[in-house]
Amino acid sequence: MQINEIVQKLNMTARAIRFYEEKGLISPQKQAINQYRVFTEQEVWRLQTIIALREVGMNLEDIKSALEQMEGGDYDELQYYLELQRSMMFSQWLEYKQMIATTDGLIDLLKQEKSLPLSGIYELAEGSKRLRNVRKNWRDQWDYDGRAVTHDQVVANLDEDRDPEYKDYAEALSSVAETISPQTGEVGLDLGTGTGNLAGQFLASGITMCGVDQSKEMLRQCRLKFPHMETKLGNFLAIPYLDDQFDFVVSSFAFHHLTNEQKQLSLQEMERVLKPNGRLCLADLIYSEAENEIKPAAGAGKFYASLADLLTWFDQHGFMVQYKQINSLLHIIHAIKA
Incomplete structure (x- = not known):
């Protein structure tokens, strides 16, 4: 030809x-x-x-x-490329949504003030720029691709020399599943699903689950364990699903890897993909004392949240929220969207 x-x-x-x-x-x-x-x-x-x-x-x-x-017959790698492309497109889509919201804000300001005050323009533009930079600066600092094969052994280790980050791991996962108490026909999202251990709690009860993770190797292990579960490459700051998709969103032992600013954006993303009256449940390492502001925990790339700050965020965004404490750091946060 x-x-x-x-x-x-x-x-x-x-x-x-x-x-x-x-x-x-x-x-x-x-x-x-x-x-x-x-x-x-x-x-x-x-x-x-x-x-x-x-x-x-x-x-x-x-x-x-x-x-x-x-x-070469390696279609897994092609799937990774396509998923990576989809993840980037969702980030761009969210940026466009933010730009539209900023433009709407300028229009409202113009209607109210009959002009565009410099201070108002600057505040709106800076807010939009800050959110865009937070998303773009997301990096994998934790080498979860390299940890994927051994992850399940690490979290299942009950010896005294186990990683203290995963203390009471099994109890936390069971508590999240019990707290959500899903109904037949509901669809849930496990954010930062890793190898799918938390999602597996719901799958075992016949609940449809989707999983999102930034690590292609973690997702590879998850698919080996749960081949019928839908998984997508993505992260907390740009969840690769459209608005109002899920009856509940869960996450375990991942939220503390986000900085304070990233946490705020992540919670907005969870709220975005939840249906009205949807439920959110987090199992994570959290400071219970109000005076403990978000700060680096032991080890690079770990930032334990303040319980008071989380409760304030949920209250300000119209969620009904409850929590319980499992050990000195590990908490279960349960919030219901209005």
Whole structure:
């Protein structure tokens, strides 16, 4: 098949085809006599795949890697690339939502003041910029990809030398499931699902669960354990689901990895994906004393929240909230959306 035939078949320009050839994404043979390009079925398939991946916004470098993985039979890696792309698109969508909200704020300000006071403009713009930067600055500081294979052994370890972060782990998971007490037909989200241990508590009762995690290797382990559970690559700051999707959202032993500002944004994201009257339940390490402000805990990348601050946030956002304490740090927070 020659280039003119490809142009007709795939509805693309000859210039685009030559561009992908220059970038090394396709390698058509050339006839010895006239140097005309000849495209095999494999090259046609590559071009079709390139078109599809470009349509979802994937860059050329990632497309090249994805093609290599697919031709090597590694479709898991392609799934990772696509999930990563979806996660980025959700972040962009949320940014657009924030920009729209900022614009609406400027319009309301203009209607009320018949002008745009500099202080009002600055406050709205700074708020929008701050939220955008918080999302963009998300980084995996904890190497959960490297910890995925051994994670279940670590949390199940009952010896005295176990990681103190997971003290009373099993009790906490059971308490979350009991607190939520899901009804038949409800759908829940496990945020920061890891290998799916908390979600498994609900799946065992026949409840439909979805899981989100930033670690592709954690999700790989989760899928091995629960192959029928829907999982998505994502994080607390940009949950890859549309608004009002879930009857309940749960999370365990993950919230303390967020900074104070990230926690605020994360709670807004949980509120966004909850249906009206939806329930939220967190099992996490939290300071119960009001004077203990959010500060780094033992170990890098850990920030224990203040119970008082969390209760204040839920109250200000119209949630009914209860809590119980399991040990000196571990708490169960249960909140119901108005």
